Amino acid sequence: MIPNDNQEVTMAGTISYKDYKKYASMQQKKVVLGCFAIAMLLFILLILTLIEGTPNLIEFMVILMFASIMSFFYTTILIILLRWRNRREYKSDQMIKKEVSVTFTAAGVEQKSKRSIAHFEWGDFILVQEGKGLLLLFVSKNKAVIVPKRHFSSELEVMVLKKLIVENVGPSKTKIKYPS
Incomplete structure (x- = not known):
């Protein structure tokens, strides 16, 4: 989208x-x-x-x-x-293999699968980290929402998401490459 x-x-x-x-x-x-x-x-x-x-x-x-x-x-x-x-x-882990839809807005993150919906406010994330091909939104030290970049249709979507993250989580909690 x-x-x-x-x-x-x-x-x-x-x-x-x-x-x-x-x-x-x-x-x-x-x-x-x-x-x-x-x-x-x-x-x-x-x-x-x-x-x-x-x-x-x-x-x-x-x-x-x-x-x-x-x-x-x-x-x-x-x-x-x-x-x-x-x-x-x-x-x-059968849940990790299922199709999931994740929507990022200024209000937060909504993760949907066939049988469940999880809502996260931006304040729920203690750290956001970027890796090769991934964005990880940590809700605890050992649990993260895994966001593969390959699921986005363009680099523009990834940049908009990074902007949303930096604006809503804050630069002190983010370890992502985002042009200032």
Whole structure:
């Protein structure tokens, strides 16, 4: 639908597994980076306690390299497990796979599916974040309205939506690219 003078934008479609993976990876990025840093620190401390004396610069560089490799493997396993969990979560959630229509107006957001309607006021969103191909409107730390940009018919609709978001949620709660 083409945006009108009342600043209303509507999109309809389903959330694909690819969309859900993008959402989950955005959510889990800090966890993965934090686990890598903690693993790195723990491996360095473990190695330092196992060797005798104070290591010289070359030994310390080898310790850092070994700790980096071990942390990389640990983090890779964590990412594989998170992806497996995300796949299971998506497959088990029947509601996320259903066709949904979302209307954005100055009054708020209305999300409709065959059997349910959810109304959100702009103040309900604690954060709005833009990712590659997605806009995420967070209603809590771990729950968001996922808005794939591919469901819009033009870039103009996306820009109108971003304008609505910035005007109604506020710039302090938005992490989106919008020309001033």
